[in-house]
Amino acid sequence: MVATQRVLLVDDEYLARDELKDILRRRHPDFEPVAEAANAREAWAALQREQIGGVFLDIHIQTEGERAGLDLAYAINNLPAAPWIVFITGHPQTAVEAHRLHPAHYLLKPLDDAKVDEALSWIRRQAARAVFGADPLPQRIKIRHRIVNRFDERETHVEYVDPREIVFIAKNNAANSLRIQLSNGTALDGVYGALKEWEHKYPGLGLLQIHRSHLVNIRQVRSLRPRPGENEVYKVALKDSAHELAVGPEYLETLRQKMEVGLL
Structure with missing residues (x-):
């Protein structure tokens, strides 16, 4: 079985966080939202408080500015055991700089089930390779x-x-x-x-x-x-x-x- 990953959802829009939580609950129960944040300050506090394996991060946090998500991502990448980041945005023009941060994936709003599936399948494979050097399979199921x-x-x-x-x-x-x-x-x-x-x-x-x-x-x-x-x-x-x-x-x-x- 795939290990559960503890994730942080960062978006200033409650409905956007709720939509993502619903997708994870319905289709990806191995990704467990253990914390939410409406801004970078709350997100940073959650990262200090919780053991987080991955962050779904909105780039444009309206209450803090267009670059707030990118600035937070730079700080996250400097952590000793940095969690992976999936950028979420409704502004595709931010993609160039976002990709310089080597995110695990990049999703455009409105979220689509199939695109989220693709992103999380990639993350699962990378996690498996990091632990086992290859995608592990049991001998029997x-x-x-x-x-x-x-x-x-x-x-x-x-x-x-x-x-x-x-x-x-x-x-x-x-x-x-x-x-x-x-x-x-x-x-x-x-x-x-x-x-x-x-x-x-x-x-x-x-x-x-x-x-x-x-x-x-x-x-x-x-x-x-x-x-x-x-x-x-x-x-x-x-x-x-x-x-x-x-x-x-x-x-x-x-x-x-x-x-x-x-x-x-």
Whole structure:
């Protein structure tokens, strides 16, 4: 499991902080907001008081000036164990100087779930590499799933799976459950949980959402092909499965980037 990171939210707008807290609660429970600040003074006090691993920092703090966030970031970077910084701003013209501070990421307001997902996935990978030198994966993971036995009764079974065997994970339409396809051809159906949980559970695995209904192991993608005349514009073929998966238009560019880089 990914370790919980204690984070500080710095924004002079309460609603902006509340929006970010909601995104973290819904999609990234391993990033725990332990402190909030409406200005640089409150933020600095929180950094002295709390053990903070990361800071979501608004650049333009209206009560203190356009550079208040940047000035605070310079001070944070000088701390002995400086937390990472994700800049948040509604003023893209500040990006040039902000990037000189080597932030972990840079987000524009209004916040978008997908962009926050991308930023925090990158931070998870960097944290894993810092500790282990690579993205760590357990040798086995425990997966609970439901089956129907020979008496037509539902039973819960437990499988111990090498996570590298996972080819893709798909939502079941008829039930609030998932189907996990393994490289040996086995499909574990009736798995508890949501897609978003699996995308972030093992950052070293390389699971990527390519459709509202499924994730794919990016290392399993063999080709990306257009599907002319159909609602979904592209599909992927896989190395260890005969299945072909649809790619939603909103996920296409991210998938292309990941395939070209070759690493998540």
